[in-house]
Amino acid sequence: MRPLAGGFAGLVFGIGLALSGMLNPARVLGFLDLAGDWDPSLAFVLVGAVAVSMIGVAVARRRPRPLLAARFGWPTADRIDGRLLGGAALFGIGWGLAGFCPGPAIASLGLGIGKSLLFVAAMLAGMALYRALLRPRSQQQQPAP
Amino acid sequence: MNWALYLQSLCGGFLIGGAAALFLLLNGRIAGISGILGSVLEPRSAQTSTNLLFLLGLLLGPLVYALLAGHLPRVDIAAGAGTLVLGGFLVGFGTRLGSGCTSGHGVCGLARLSPRSFAAVGVFMAAAIVTVFVTRHLLSAGVS
Numbered sequence: 256m257r258p259l260a261g262g263f264a265g266l267v268f269g270i271g272l273a274l275s276g277m278l279n280p281a282r283v284l285g286f287l288d289l290a291g292d293w294d295p296s297l298a299f300v301l302v303g304a305v306a307v308s309m310i311g312v313a314v315a316r317r318r319p320r321p322l323l324a325a326r327f328g329w330p331t332a333d334r335i336d337g338r339l340l341g342g343a344a345l346f347g348i349g350w351g352l353a354g355f356c357p358g359p360a361i362a363s364l365g366l367g368i369g370k371s372l373l374f375v376a377a378m379l380a381g382m383a384l385y386r387a388l389l390r391p392r393s394q395q396q397q398p399a400p
Numbered sequence: 401m402n403w404a405l406y407l408q409s410l411c412g413g414f415l416i417g418g419a420a421a422l423f424l425l426l427n428g429r430i431a432g433i434s435g436i437l438g439s440v441l442e443p444r445s446a447q448t449s450t451n452l453l454f455l456l457g458l459l460l461g462p463l464v465y466a467l468l469a470g471h472l473p474r475v476d477i478a479a480g481a482g483t484l485v486l487g488g489f490l491v492g493f494g495t496r497l498g499s500g501c502t503s504g505h506g507v508c509g510l511a512r513l514s515p516r517s518f519a520a521v522g523v524f525m526a527a528a529i530v531t532v533f534v535t536r537h538l539l540s541a542g543v544s
Contacts, residue, residue, distance in 0.1 A: 260426040262453035268419035268431065268503075269461015273473035275412020276405075278462060281476035287532040296402065296409045301506060303413020304420070308511035311421020321428030328429050329512075332499065335519045342498020343505070343520040347527025349490030352535065353479050356502040357495060358433040358458065360488070363475050365459040370477045374488040381492025382438050389497060 257323045269362045275300040278363055280354025287351055420507050423454070432504020433458070434495035498524075 276282040277300055285294035320326055350356050355363075355374050363371040420431040427450060436454055439445045466472045479487065495501040498520055500509060505524075509517020 257427055258449040258453045261423065261429075261450035262457040264419045264423040264426070264431060265454035265457025265459075266419075266461050266464065267415055267422065267457075268433075268454075269458040270465045270468075271412045271415030271417075271419060271461070272458075273412070273462040273465035274415060274469075275409045277412065277416075279474045279476055281474075281478060284478075284532055284536075287528050288536055289529055290533055290537050296405050299406045299409040300413040300416065301510075303410040304417035304507045305413075305510045307414050307417025308420040308507050309417075311417070311424050312508075312511045314421075315424050315428075318425070321425055323426045324428040326428060327424070330430060330499075330509075330514070330516075332516060335516055339498050339516055339520055340523050342494045342496070343523035344498075344527045345490045345494030346498055346501060347494070347524035348531045349487040349492075349494060350502075350524065351487075351528035351531025352490070353484050353487030354477070355487065355491065356433075357437060357491060358501070358503050360491075361433065361437065361455055362458050362462050365461070365463050366472060366475060368475055368477070370479075370481075370484055371475070373481060374484045374491075377485040377488025378492035379437075379441070381489040381494070382434075382441055382496050383492075384489075385493045385496035386438070386441060 260323055268358065269365070271304070272359050272362045275303075278359045280359075283354040283356075283359075284351075287354075416503075416507060417511070420503070420511070424508075430504055430508045432500050432508060434492075434501040435499070435504050438496050494524075 272278045276296060282294060282297060285292065286297040315321070315327055353374055357378065360371060360374050360378060364375060423429055423431040436451045439447060440451050440455070445451070462473050477484070500517070500520060505517040505520040510521060
């Protein structure tokens with residue numbers, strides 16, 4: 256059941272990306288271009304997503320466990336350190352260059368766009384290089400957000 | 401002001417947040433795309449089948465949208481191959497180093513009121529805005 260639930264959540268996520276406009280790098284760059292012809296529409300995506308996600312978090316915190324798993328995997332990291340801020344800065348630069356973040360890049364693969372494939376291949380290479388060079392050795396599991 | 405477009409974006413956001421809430425309440429997990437994608441690269445992850453199906457669903461989402469809406473969603477990629485490769489590489493490396501992206505830190509972390517996620521979102525939004533300013537207004541001044 257868990258993989259099916261995951262697949263359904265992914266599907267809803269992907270439909271949301273398509274409906275919201277986040278799937279389109281031109282819209283994303285228009286949103287990030289404060290000094291140009293600013294398109295504020297994608298701020299509504301974040302507001303809508305965080306609002307509903309907050310309801311999910313509030314319900315989850317009142318429940319002993321998720322419906323299909325033994326426990327909630329709440330992130331445990333709490334330090335704001337160089338890794339967090341440096342990683343976020345590199346991610347932001349890449350996002351601003353291409354207009355893709357990981358979700359829309361993967362979702363757009365379904366439309367058979369060659370440029371998306373190129374971006375995703377480079378993204379996987381970046382993840383693999385991180386894993387080879389810098390992954391914390393003490394942890395098998397990547398610290399979640 | 402294009403209120404129809406804003407409403408559409410808001411509804412898309414509701415679906416994205418709903419997907420994150422479902423993944424949390426059913427599977428007990430944070431719907432962070434970079435984390436899910438990174439875990440697939442871990443051979444010993446116990447969640448591999450869930451992660452792969454999540455990614456498959458994500459990839460099929462725009463096609464289901466196209467069936468429902470009667471048209472394909474727009475994806476306009478102006479960047480050239482070199483920019484896409486550099487951008488993709490930085491996104492991959494940076495999201496793993498910083499433990500999350502727009503979904504994990506943005507949609508899920510902000511909803512949990514995580515101080516780490518507020519810091520990360522502030523930094524990646526600022527870095528992206530500065531990058532767009534430099535590429536659109538400084539480097540290509542007078543061209544576009």
